[in-house]
Amino acid sequence: MRRSTSCGGLTSWLCGCVLAAGLPAMAWAQSNFAARVVAFTGATYGWADPVSDAYYTNTLVTLGRPTVDTTGDGWDIEDPVVPVNPLYPAWRAHEVVTIAAGGELILEMEETVWDHPDNPHGLDFTVFGNARQSGPTWRNGDPALTNFGAGTFAEQARVAVSQDGETWHTFTNGPFADDFAPTLGRIYDPAQPDASLGAWNQWWGAPTDPALPLDPAITAADFNGQTVAQVCRWYGRSAGGTSFDLAALEELPADPETGRKWFRYVRLIQPAGDAEAEIDAVAAVAPVPPFVRWQIKHFDWRERADPAIAGPLASPAQDGWSNVQKYLTGLDPWEPAEHAFDLRLELSANGREVIFERQAAADDLALAVQWTANPADWIAAGAVTDWLTEDLGDGRVRVRAALPDEAAACFVRLVLLDTP
Numbered sequence: 001m002r003r004s005t006s007c008g009g010l011t012s013w014l015c016g017c018v019l020a021a022g023l024p025a026m027a028w029a030q031s032n033f034a035a036r037v038v039a040f041t042g043a044t045y046g047w048a049d050p051v052s053d054a055y056y057t058n059t060l061v062t063l064g065r066p067t068v069d070t071t072g073d074g075w076d077i078e079d080p081v082v083p084v085n086p087l088y089p090a091w092r093a094h095e096v097v098t099i100a101a102g103g104e105l106i107l108e109m110e111e112t113v114w115d116h117p118d119n120p121h122g123l124d125f126t127v128f129g130n131a132r133q134s135g136p137t138w139r140n141g142d143p144a145l146t147n148f149g150a151g152t153f154a155e156q157a158r159v160a161v162s163q164d165g166e167t168w169h170t171f172t173n174g175p176f177a178d179d180f181a182p183t184l185g186r187i188y189d190p191a192q193p194d195a196s197l198g199a200w201n202q203w204w205g206a207p208t209d210p211a212l213p214l215d216p217a218i219t220a221a222d223f224n225g226q227t228v229a230q231v232c233r234w235y236g237r238s239a240g241g242t243s244f245d246l247a248a249l250e251e252l253p254a255d256p257e258t259g260r261k262w263f264r265y266v267r268l269i270q271p272a273g274d275a276e277a278e279i280d281a282v283a284a285v286a287p288v289p290p291f292v293r294w295q296i297k298h299f300d301w302r303e304r305a306d307p308a309i310a311g312p313l314a315s316p317a318q319d320g321w322s323n324v325q326k327y328l329t330g331l332d333p334w335e336p337a338e339h340a341f342d343l344r345l346e347l348s349a350n351g352r353e354v355i356f357e358r359q360a361a362a363d364d365l366a367l368a369v370q371w372t373a374n375p376a377d378w379i380a381a382g383a384v385t386d387w388l389t390e391d392l393g394d395g396r397v398r399v400r401a402a403l404p405d406e407a408a409a410c411f412v413r414l415v416l417l418d419t420p
């Protein structure tokens, strides 16, 4: 057996091996929205939808995911389909309900909502209203040509949650519903616009993920002067909305088995006054994969919007180590690495083995050990699927991948099959 020059080669173990790239898969996102209207005392007949003449009193419009596309208004926008964005929120009576001053809406979630430790930013659920960021009139054009102002048009409604629909725990001092951040219906994705919206659409891609909260470090002031395109890049796949952390509710009981706080019912309360909040939807936050939590830990929201800094294959320390390699080995992505990735070949009682160590928590990468007799040709390389892992007790596991007999003289490499 030759010890291949590619074994442990920093630049070689990922060379040409990324089989898929682009936006992360959405497999982790769950769909847990409001599923049933329990009570509503806030019907208001002051305003009607100017297109349909319907009042904003249909509470069923709060069930399911938040609005993706709304419609033109016939004055500023003639288009029948207009993707919801922070300048042009959901506004139709079949999309949002209005809660009159002094009224309230109680909804039951489809499933229990948890204070889950893997939820991004510690946030556990999101209420979508129709808050709008200040800026010029939206005309459904190029998002790169319109800039935001600094303010948010909000109509703050108080939010409370309950496990049994009787005892309520209120976010008394906020956050509030129908407040920052405005909803984004579709991912800003000029490379893959959804052609089904019409030939005019050159910018808006797949629907956003309501289970992915916006980073709470992003504030309305950050929007000021930015283009719609730039802000939507910051959102990424997030649908925005106002997100809440159940840990903030000290009196909310925890489940005795898991130790986690939870709720099933959500209550949206419009205090007496002039405001009349709109509610579009309520969504549970979904836990995110370990690599996404690693990105949140090491990069701020501006950096995470730049794949050249925070992307799986970027090397922000410019040391030749990619982020996935640092993630796999537990190194700081901003600190230049001093030694090479330690991929070894050893002869053991199990035969020839490829051995490496990785962080135990970094279990969401699709990795393969490949071998070939011809290092110029990895197309027909063999893949090792039979792996043994050993807990080293320090947060790492040692991986042992036995090479087959036919790989007697070979080169091996560790391949990232897919970007997380």
Ligand SMILES: [Ca+2]
Residues within 6 Å of the ligand: 115, 116, 119, 122, 123, 124, 245, 246, 247
């Ligand atoms: Ca939480």
Ligand SMILES: [Ca+2]
Residues within 6 Å of the ligand: 129, 130, 131, 154, 155, 178, 276, 277, 278
């Ligand atoms: Ca509103």
Ligand SMILES: [Ca+2]
Residues within 6 Å of the ligand: 061, 062, 063, 065, 066, 067, 094, 095, 096, 279, 280, 281
């Ligand atoms: Ca809705």
